[in-house]
Amino acid sequence: MATRSIIPFGPQHPVLPEPIHLDLVIEDEKVVEAIPSIGFVHRGLESLVAKKEFTEYVYIAERICGICSFMHGMSYCDAVEHIMEVEIPDRAKYLRTIWAEMSRIHSHLLWLGLLADGFGYESLFMQSWRIREKILDMFEATTGGRVIFSVNQIGGVLKDIDDSLMNQLLKSLDDIEKELKAITKTFLNDATVNNRLRGVGILTAKQAVDLATAGPFMRASGINRDMRTTGYNAYKDLEFAPIISKDGDSYARCEVRINEIFQSINLIREAAGKMPAGDIATPIKGFPNGEHATRVEQPRGEAFYYVKADGTKFIDRFRVRTPTFANLPGLLETLKGCQLADVPLLVLTIDPCISCTER
Amino acid sequence: MAKVSKSPWVLHYDGASCNGCDIEVLACLTPMYDAERFGVINTGDPKHADIFLVTGGINEQCKDVVKQLYEQMPNPKVVVAVGICACTGGVFKETYNILGGVDTVIPVDVYVPGCAARPESIIDGIVKGIAVLDQKREAMKQGKLPELNVEDISEDGKEQASANEAQNAEAETTANAGEESK
Incomplete structure (x- = not known):
């Protein structure tokens, strides 16, 4: 048997925008085991419900994570609205859907860039992020913010998208689609990229279920599960089928995410066409009393929110389980037996969001 | 704008932020902001x-990591706090x-406020940092050793935090004044 040694990976590492630490037990160049330690970004955000009023907490919930900030705020509002039995206007539901899908586009483009950087293809990284700036510009035009939007409120949304802005958004999506098609060719057909991604870090369908993974990481292993099919917000009116792939390797994960960007673009187009006129918010009265759990499909997978309120202006308990937390056991499984040089790439393929995980 | 005399290389670390400022730091390096x-x-x-x-x-948990990274950097060095969390919490x-x-x-030289800090202001912060870097380099040439004040900062960060608040407010006003004058 070869000598075993331990290599520390992180918390500060060039491919990681966020800190996570892995102790990699290796035999020669092969990883035998990976032992994670987390907590570098833990802020104790859930405890803030005791200090901020339930209407103010929307802005704290958004700051769970800067990438899926919109969805965190939206889901918190959704849970409180259920407790207070407030039915939000249809237009607000459509607006939330549009912003949620835009978040997915921006998150997946960000991930594609990081992946390209991970396997050392810097111009592809730059191209992905250049395209991503277009969607950020549209976020800025419609909400006023680039990463933190603060457009959710309990009972609806704070801002409307008028027709001229909507046309501008749709035009921008056309550009994005065109440019994305060009780089998709490189991501899916280029020999270098294929060599780095094909057959690396295979997670079988059985493992994906047993380890309770979520999101594109799970769907790349052939499991057909997408929380959007439960029909929250406007998804019940929109036509789409979850995107899956069979292979379960890094290439499949890349393929699923790229196709999800195209799907999101189509969903926004469809939602824009069907969006009804009307109010964007329902006024609320009183304080929430009761409990509710919300499940939404974030760019990284299923996120679970639990809110318990006791009739005062402060929420009693707020709990989030995020997709990256669910995907960590799956990641550790794929790391076993991989080459040391593939570790940064495999860590990236689950699209880790450490801020979400640790809150 | 300060004169850019050398090419500064930056090291980025996420010290318990929400990730918003981190992706904006990365966005600074990509074609739009470059x-x-x-x-x-x-x-x-x-x-x-x-x-x-x-x-x-x-x-x-990340307190020691930040200290270690700071200590490993060669002198002269500049610390830029990006985002309002890095400035005050x-x-x-x-x-x-x-x-x-x-x-x-660790001692901070430039404060960049904002939630999340915009790429323009982050780049502005880096450019201000370059000016500080030049000053420190000059001081080192004259034989003045850089202050090693990591140890001066008390172990109990919370106590220190209130003392730093006044300083922060001051730094933010200077940063804002700088933006207005542009």
């Missing part, structure tokens, strides 16, 4: 870095785990 036109390269190695960009309000200031700002663990 900080590389000032010679800025993002490096993963503290030994190669001149400017240390820290985001987030620093929690108990921001919305997370009242939580049990956040010390409240980067200056509770």
